[in-house]
Amino acid sequence: MPALSIPNVPLSSGTAIPQLGVGVYLVEPADTVDVVSTAFDLGYRHIDTAALYRNEAEVGQAIAQSGLDRDDVFVTTKLWNTDQTRAADAFQESLDRLQLDRVDLYLIHWPQPMHGEALGAWRSLIDIAESGRASAIGVSNFEVEHLQQLIDETGVVPAVNQIELHPLHQRRELAEFCAAHNIVIEAWAPLAQGKSDLFERPELIEIAQAHGKSPAQAVLRWHVQQGRVIFPKTLRRERLIENADIFDFELSADEIAVFDSFEAGTNFGPDPRTFDRR
Numbered sequence: 434m435p436a437l438s439i440p441n442v443p444l445s446s447g448t449a450i451p452q453l454g455v456g457v458y459l460v461e462p463a464d465t466v467d468v469v470s471t472a473f474d475l476g477y478r479h480i481d482t483a484a485l486y487r488n489e490a491e492v493g494q495a496i497a498q499s500g501l502d503r504d505d506v507f508v509t510t511k512l513w514n515t516d517q518t519r520a521a522d523a524f525q526e527s528l529d530r531l532q533l534d535r536v537d538l539y540l541i542h543w544p545q546p547m548h549g550e551a552l553g554a555w556r557s558l559i560d561i562a563e564s565g566r567a568s569a570i571g572v573s574n575f576e577v578e579h580l581q582q583l584i585d586e587t588g589v590v591p592a593v594n595q596i597e598l599h600p601l602h603q604r605r606e607l608a609e610f611c612a613a614h615n616i617v618i619e620a621w622a623p624l625a626q627g628k629s630d631l632f633e634r635p636e637l638i639e640i641a642q643a644h645g646k647s648p649a650q651a652v653l654r655w656h657v658q659q660g661r662v663i664f665p666k667t668l669r670r671e672r673l674i675e676n677a678d679i680f681d682f683e684l685s686a687d688e689i690a691v692f693d694s695f696e697a698g699t700n701f702g703p704d705p706r707t708f709d710r711r
């Protein structure tokens with residue numbers, strides 16, 4: 434099947450990232466080849482994985498089997514916390530598992546400020562980018578002070594910051610900082626992990642119905658209109674189709690204002706300032 438027409442978002446690296454992809458967090462290795470292959474069949478071209486997810490090898494297998502040109506697929510992976518002092522080796526191990534000689538985006542997964550290792554890891558990522566083996570580099574779960582440290586110490590601004598962001602947790606101050614520094618936001622848990630009552634809210638249902646869409650599609654559209662990159666997770670083909678069918682309608686300013694009112698400071702993931710998982 435031909436690629437879906439998904440807009441690209443330019444990155445400060447000079448490359449561009451498809452605004453919609455598929456994330457494979459908590460996708461079992463045994464399911465990963467199927468999910469990624471189905472996504473490719475449906476026209477997805479952007480996969481978000483991580484060393485932590487233990488499915489890089491299966492992502493690589495799906496890419497190898499797909500017959501797609503390497504340049505037509507966008508692959509992100511991430512450096513796990515225990516590897517921040519050996520980033521160069523950990524990166525090569527990820528490449529080997531993926532059966533690739535470069536990734537499109539390599540991220541530091543968490544700042545782990547209590548260990549003080551992220552700056553050294555960032556210097557390694559800068560070297561990796563200079564070697565051409567990562568077309569862009571960035572971070573995940575970094576707060577303003579963590580980003581500021583990298584920028585102050587190296588002068589190299591992360592191309593993206595992948596953070597928990599959804600209508601119940603909009604991260605406005607961090608989002609403003611990222612916008613001011615040309616850091617693209619990737620929203621993880623874009624659907625609030627399907628764990629909240631968000632999809633049952635009458636105001637959201639009304640907006641979705643007005644456009645003939647599902648609440649999940651309206652939420653994904655809200656992200657897209659704010660310029661964020663998303664990769665909602667699902668194992669189900671019909672949801673992969675649904676989640677990609679969001680580029681033919683436009684939320685109005687009044688509808689966006691309703692989303693603004695959903696802010697509740699509700700996060701489902703850990704606090705990046707204190708999260709210490711080795």
Ligand code: NAD
Nearest residue numbers: 456457458481573621622623624625626627649665666667
């Ligand atoms: P998500 O918001 O994408 O929620 C996924 C859940 O939403 C699914 O399990 C399913 O139950 C539901 N869902 C999916 N499509 C739906 C639809 N059309 N209608 C109704 N429900 C639907 O949350 P997530 O999986 O945590 O985040 C997505 C991706 O973000 C992950 O796969 C991973 O790639 C990335 N991520 C990154 C970090 C990080 O620390 N960097 C942390 C968590 C997730």
